[in-house]
Amino acid sequence: MLKEVHWRMESQSDSKGRGIEMSKTIIYNGTFITMNAESPVVHGNMEIEGNRITYIGDKLPQPLEQYAEKVDGKGKLFMPGFVNTHGHAAMSLLRGYGDDMALQVWLQEKMWPMEGKFSSHDVRIGTMLSLLEMVKGGTTTFVDMYDHMDQVAEASVISGIRACLTRGVIGLCPRDVQDAKLAEAIQFAKNWHGQADGRITAMMSPHGPYTCPPDYIERIVQAAHDLDLPMHTHMSETAREVQDNVDQYGLRPVAHLEKLGVFTRPTLVAHAVHLTDEEIEVMAKYDVRVSHNPGSNLKLASGVARVPDLQKAGVLVSLGTDGAASNNNLDMLEEIRLAALIHKGVSGDPVAVAAWDALKMGTLDGAKSIWLHDVGALQAGMKADFIAMDMDQPHFYPRTNMISHVVYSASSRDVTDVCVDGRFIVRNGECLTLDEEKIKFEAQQCFERLTAE
Ligand SMILES: CSC[C@H]1O[C@@H](n2cnc3c(O)ncnc32)[C@H](O)[C@@H]1O
Numbered sequence: 001m002l003k004e005v006h007w008r009m010e011s012q013s014d015s016k017g018r019g020i021e022m023s024k025t026i027i028y029n030g031t032f033i034t035m036n037a038e039s040p041v042v043h044g045n046m047e048i049e050g051n052r053i054t055y056i057g058d059k060l061p062q063p064l065e066q067y068a069e070k071v072d073g074k075g076k077l078f079m080p081g082f083v084n085t086h087g088h089a090a091m092s093l094l095r096g097y098g099d100d101m102a103l104q105v106w107l108q109e110k111m112w113p114m115e116g117k118f119s120s121h122d123v124r125i126g127t128m129l130s131l132l133e134m135v136k137g138g139t140t141t142f143v144d145m146y147d148h149m150d151q152v153a154e155a156s157v158i159s160g161i162r163a164c165l166t167r168g169v170i171g172l173c174p175r176d177v178q179d180a181k182l183a184e185a186i187q188f189a190k191n192w193h194g195q196a197d198g199r200i201t202a203m204m205s206p207h208g209p210y211t212c213p214p215d216y217i218e219r220i221v222q223a224a225h226d227l228d229l230p231m232h233t234h235m236s237e238t239a240r241e242v243q244d245n246v247d248q249y250g251l252r253p254v255a256h257l258e259k260l261g262v263f264t265r266p267t268l269v270a271h272a273v274h275l276t277d278e279e280i281e282v283m284a285k286y287d288v289r290v291s292h293n294p295g296s297n298l299k300l301a302s303g304v305a306r307v308p309d310l311q312k313a314g315v316l317v318s319l320g321t322d323g324a325a326s327n328n329n330l331d332m333l334e335e336i337r338l339a340a341l342i343h344k345g346v347s348g349d350p351v352a353v354a355a356w357d358a359l360k361m362g363t364l365d366g367a368k369s370i371w372l373h374d375v376g377a378l379q380a381g382m383k384a385d386f387i388a389m390d391m392d393q394p395h396f397y398p399r400t401n402m403i404s405h406v407v408y409s410a411s412s413r414d415v416t417d418v419c420v421d422g423r424f425i426v427r428n429g430e431c432l433t434l435d436e437e438k439i440k441f442e443a444q445q446c447f448e449r450l451t452a453e
């Protein structure tokens, strides 16, 4: 499954026999969306040394021949890779298995029975299928909450992607099972946080307030304190969830999680669709970050999150796909476009989420949402996580506004190259690190075995 890819630094001599350190890469003659508001689009060159961008601008820091790798950027649009801030990668095995259902029915009648049969092999293959789709579509960082997380971490390392991973725990089980799941989540975080040159980070995750009893959530918060890790959870996804929370605990989910101390840790919540003005204020006060999942929320008929109100209140909002069983793809360009479109439609305000804001949610704000402060923009000093798109397509003409073209016209099929941490993992549309044919074949086998059992 793992393709051998060799990366070597070239060392050469110049005409006078002096050694030249050929360790840098230059992308020349390109168009770059930087995500820096002061110079959002740059025409010129980007220099990379190791895993960092060392220069971006219209100059050439050193003569072209002195670069170890030279990439002709003509006809290519470069931008930061997408940051998918919520998902369950292994669920791509259940793509198309339960459509046109509301969340609770979908979970209880379709997903949970099938997930109960998942082996660690299934999680590995499902995750690899998702990784292929994500990297080929330009995602360079993803968040994943699931079970058998060692498989997810190993697959992520093999693929070369950047990942923020968490063993999600559901606490609707006897105390000894709760204990075992929490111990597993702690061990996973201890083993993997900071691994792969820092490409892997970890969080602690109660699945949601409706699947974890209050005392269990408190214990998970304590573990997050002990490990100094952030929290990630589903929250206020459906109106029914909010009403059930009020009926069971006398509080809406935000007050409930606040009471349990969740927001004393840095927190990223997924969905946050059903919020009051007061809840938005509380979230802003605690700097709670929101992963907005418009595709999944529309498909499960959960509603539309109050993104413009959250942003006005100062809440950092990013974008996630959720799993492929509720989306049904992992295409961040689609989420970016949906974010830019649905909030205009719902509010009647054409700038409710403008193109630039949607693109920022899918890149720079996504990175910030998971506390990565050197990812998400093309700028000297930032990590070299970027993608290239083929601009020589009809839908990129005329050359009016490249940001508009990416948000409103582009497709994930336009992504040609993907670089994470200074290493190309997709070139000319082909994933260099994962064996696509083998993974597709094995994913089909997993699905057939799961549904035959
Ligand atoms: C404990 S591992 C993750 C768990 O989450 C389930 N899941 C997938 N999508 C959603 C969603 O939109 N809301 C709530 N829970 C979701 C998945 O089936 C796994 O069991």
Ligand SMILES: [Zn+2]
Binding pocket: 086, 087, 088, 234, 270, 322, 323
């Ligand atoms: Zn989810």
